Amino acid sequence: MAIRRWWRKLLGRLRALAAPGAFVCDSCRYDHPRxxxxxxxPNATQCDDYRKR
Ligand code: SF4
Structure with missing residues (x-):
């Protein structure tokens, strides 16, 4: 699903712009080594795979 990937990428970029320096992993449901x-x-500031917890 190219549009989904594009949308996630856009959201990740907007998050990074809204809070410069903030680590998106802190609020991501996948923030676990497994x-x-x-x-x-855990220090990504922008991530295409981010999912809100
Ligand atoms: S998917 Fe991205 S934002 Fe989520 S924990 Fe992994 S690196 Fe961090």
Missing amino acids: SCRNPER
Whole structure:
């Protein structure tokens, strides 16, 4: 689903702009080593896979 991916990417960028320096992982439901293998976790400031907890 290209549109979903595009939408998530846009939301991630908007979040990073709204709170510069904030770590999006803090409020992400995947913020756990078993759920997320992104090397930027837990300090990602922008993430296409972000899902609100
Ligand atoms: S999916 Fe992204 S925002 Fe969520 S925990 Fe992993 S790196 Fe952080």
